[in-house]
Amino acid sequence: MLRKYFLFLLSCIVLLGCSQKQAGNDEYHKASIISVQETTINDNIINGFEKADFSKYNSYASDNGLGNTKVYIDGAVKEKLIVDNIVSLSVVDLEGNNWIVPVCVTGDISEDIDDCVGQEVRVFGVYTGYSDKVDMPVIRCDRKDTYIQVVDNSNSVESLYSNSASDDISEQFKQNIIDSAKNLGNTDIEKQIYYNSLVESLPYVEDLTVYTWNDSDEFNKFLLAIGYFYTHYEDGTKGHEIGELGFLVAEALMAQGNADVKATILHIEDLLSDSKSSSLITNNTEENIELIDKNNENTEPIQLTTGRYVVGEDIPAGKYDIVGIEQGNVHVCSPGKDYGDIVNERIKPGEITYANVRLEDGCTMEVVLGGKIQLQPK
Secondary structure: OHHHHHHHHHHHHHHHHHHHHHHHHHHHHHHHHHHHHHHHHHHHEEOOEEEOOHHHHOOOHHHHOOOOEEEEEEEEEEEEEEEOOEEEEEEEEOOOOEEEEEEOOOOOOHHHHHHOOOOEEEEEEEEEEEEOOOOEEEEEEOOOOOEEEEEOOOOOEEEEEEOOOHHHHHHHHHHHHHHHHHOOOOOHHHHHHHHHHHHHHHHHHHOOOOOOHHHOHHHHHHHHHHHHHHHHOOOOOHHHHHHHHHHHHHHHHOOOOOOOHHHHHHHHHHHHHHHOOOOEEOOOOEEOOOOOOOOOOOOOOEEEEEEEEEEOOOEOOEEEEEEEEEOEEEEEEOOOOOOOOOEEEEEOOOOEEEEEEEEOOOOEEEEEEEEEEEEEEO
């Protein structure tokens, strides 16, 4: 009897031990799940930046509704590009997907930006849409509190570049546009080109929002046009005022200013309307941005930056040498055609990209990938 009781107690101890072990395993399993979940959450969100899923963000912000989302990606810097007058990095993520990362480069960090090409990086930026210029989704690192980290060979991480002051970003962006516009010519033909660009882009810009401006080629035309007015008309003239107002519109759309976009554009349109019938008066000179006769024979060189131009509307018909100023691509198409059936060339600075091209009314010329050219009349 005693032996049976002993065996019963032994069985209970074994069963209890198994039960405790099973309970311990369950608790361990639960703890493991929690640990994995926490790790996953931590990996997917770092300092408020969500890990960017390429399939989720590979479209226009106006379509996916994700504009201005703070995201991060891990990858390697493929090359440095100039896109819409901003220094940008082409980054390939760990799955082989391509992203474009605009940055506002200052003199203090430009060498670091150059040195990071080919290195592994973690980019913390703001998704703003899709760039048709380079066919990549855009993560901007020219916004407040965005930054880039570089991982060296020993797997240590160092901060390469960061933005902390919104005012600095806005001023640097404005300065980039001004610097590009300063190098444009001051002939009547070129004044006409940027007058037309501004007039044509205003209706489109008026309908843009902080979520859609980055998807708009018209916004890029608008930026260069206002930069042209700002730099090529003296302070105190209507032309310079148009440029100043244009920058207020740009800053508001980029969520770095508080101007009423529609009211400011209406003011610009009023100034442009006034200029059709009167001169822009300065203290010592008269400047006029009236429409000019495009049929006059052109003998002056014409500088063109990134954009699309129609012969007979934006530039006069004629025979030209296309001379490279800044690296990019140039396409010239016959009326009604596309894909550069006349000229499709890489722009090489300081060299004749294409000699003796005849531009007829209705032809289109497009300068892309940050390029800049000069048309030299023959």
